[in-house]
Amino acid sequence: MLSKNKIRFIQSLARKKIREQEKVFLVEGNKMVLEAIEAGRQLKTLCATSGFLAENNISPQMATEVIEVSPEEMQKASLLQTPQQALAVVNMPEQHFNLTDSTQDLALALDFIQDPGNLGTIIRLADWFGIRHILCSENTVDCFNPKVIQSSMGAIFRVEVHYLNLVETLKMAAASGTKIFGTFLEGENLYKHPLSKNGILVMGNEGNGISEEVARMVTDKVHIPAFPGGQTGSESLNVATATAICCAEFRRRMMD
Amino acid sequence: MLSKNKIRFIQSLARKKIREQEKVFLVEGNKMVLEAIEAGRQLKTLCATSGFLAENNISPQMATEVIEVSPEEMQKASLLQTPQQALAVVNMPEQHFNLTDSTQDLALALDFIQDPGNLGTIIRLADWFGIRHILCSENTVDCFNPKVIQSSMGAIFRVEVHYLNLVETLKMAAASGTKIFGTFLEGENLYKHPLSKNGILVMGNEGNGISEEVARMVTDKVHIPAFPGGQTGSESLNVATATAICCAEFRRRMMD
Structure with missing residues (x-):
């Protein structure tokens, strides 16, 4: 269940200022979320349908918070016109330029x-x-x-x-x-x-x-x-x- | 002065069915409109601000119809978020594939x-x-x-x-x-x-x-x-x- 506050937070990540304050960014789509996991990125929040969670063996350590959402909730939270079954709030990597x-x-x-x-x-x-x-x-x-x-x-x-x-x-x-x-x-x-x-x-x-x-x-x-x-x-x-x-x-x- | 009907027609060119019926398509932006003219394309309708018309020596034979429009009218007609000073309805070329x-x-x-x-x-x-x-x-x-x-x-x-x-x-x-x-x-x-x-x-x-x-x-x-x-x-x-x-x-x- 996705709270109104959470939806508002997800959508606020369209703004650079919020992303920089919170040091996170938004990743949408099944393939993209799986690529983030594969690349070893720690997900702060994973929102996904029950189908996505079951199919992809999402284990608790992959994300700080996993929220099972309905397609309707996904529609509300997503910035995409045709949302998929998963989106994630991902921590920004710490990069040191050399x-x-x-x-x-x-x-x-x-x-x-x-x-x-x-x-x-x-x-x-x-x-x-x-x-x-x-x-x-x-x-x-x-x-x-x-x-x-x-x-x-x-x-x-x-x-x-x-x-x-x-x-x-x-x-x-x-x-x-x-x-x-x-x-x-x-x-x-x-x-x-x-x-x-x-x-x-x-x-x-x-x-x-x-x-x-x-x-x-x-x-x-x-x-x-x-x-x-x-x-x-x-x-x-x-x-x-x-x-x-x-x-x-x-x-x-x-x-x- | 751009009539409501004309605005409606311009916007309807976002749809393929209308473009094919009317055998025209929409070209937006100063540079693009000038490129259409340079390529010898006959413009069916040219909508442009007085500034654009003056600067670019638009002669009557370049377009079947030239309509001087205000920036506000351009805003209403345009499909772009930030319209420029000119848009044109251009006849589709007759192409014969060989x-x-x-x-x-x-x-x-x-x-x-x-x-x-x-x-x-x-x-x-x-x-x-x-x-x-x-x-x-x-x-x-x-x-x-x-x-x-x-x-x-x-x-x-x-x-x-x-x-x-x-x-x-x-x-x-x-x-x-x-x-x-x-x-x-x-x-x-x-x-x-x-x-x-x-x-x-x-x-x-x-x-x-x-x-x-x-x-x-x-x-x-x-x-x-x-x-x-x-x-x-x-x-x-x-x-x-x-x-x-x-x-x-x-x-x-x-x-x-």
Whole structure:
């Protein structure tokens, strides 16, 4: 049985301020909740139908609180248009950012990504490409936004997303010899440019690309070449799509 | 001045049935409306603020009907949360599908893509890669859905999207010697497999991948390899992301 207060609390997690106060975030959907458990995350509250609880052998130690709910209660609590059989309030992970760790392999840096769907898709593709760390400018959309969580498809439990002073962090990385890659219209052809096995790949804002301050920290400017008969221009590729194409090329070279 | 009837009509274009009856679709946003004009599309109705009309030298022959609207009227008519200064009702293009034309270069085929954002992103990346034709199964989401139009970012005016019996079309294409590529978990490594300059690349449904019937028509099964430390599995890459990675590889080979 789900109290009105609990429903109100769950819904309040749509707001960043509340998430930060409470140090929790909301995870919705059967698959996502199971991925959180599989990733060893401690659930603060698990709300699920009797069917979900029975089918998935939910043991008490997986969640501080397990509440069996009816489909009607789920409908009331959920932020989704078509809720599933489970949602969970999950404790935020304690992450300690370590520049040396992050730059031992390829890392991503995001400069003011605004759209939750784009951030979720980028987290998901980082997971696919084995990229463990995403460094976000402080004005990038919050990775615990429910829409980011949904579009990350569980990758949020495996990829570390750090919010930090991006200019300062890149400055330190460059000072220690880490290559900083970024896509610019005037950059060198991605397919001809030498790519290193480790480094930081910076992707910029949906409308404006990489900011001037961050651009100054980039050591290797590249661009995805225009293809015969195709469109060119800064706005012609979605940022998540461009990220995927760049990451694929880094990883392809590694395998060569 | 925008009549109540006109507002009702504009909003009714969110529905596929009405779009098909009226043979028009809705385009919102300054940039998108200008792209429609630039692409030589005849606007049936252009609703814009006086500022937009003055700044952009809108001449009478660009639209059958031009209605100057106030920001308040735009707010009422728009399907967007934050409307801009222009929206247009645009005539659907008359497209005649020709298999030989479509397969002279690389074409995409979409097997039951459901999410409007995914379809819009795929149209946009097709435009970037110079892919002129997208062949869609009849159950793929309508390309004139307002959400598809928005996420295509104007590419809808340059890429032809055809709805057809995909199995029959692929059968004919294969019979005439066209290679049909598709991504499957058991496929060959995309980066090792020979890719032709022309052919059809099939991408499947968000949850279930390529359907069995369509899979039988695929002559070249490929897969995007798992990367060191990365996730594997069918659901680990968003379909638009996977499409981008595959198209980039086809085009990179062409340029080699």
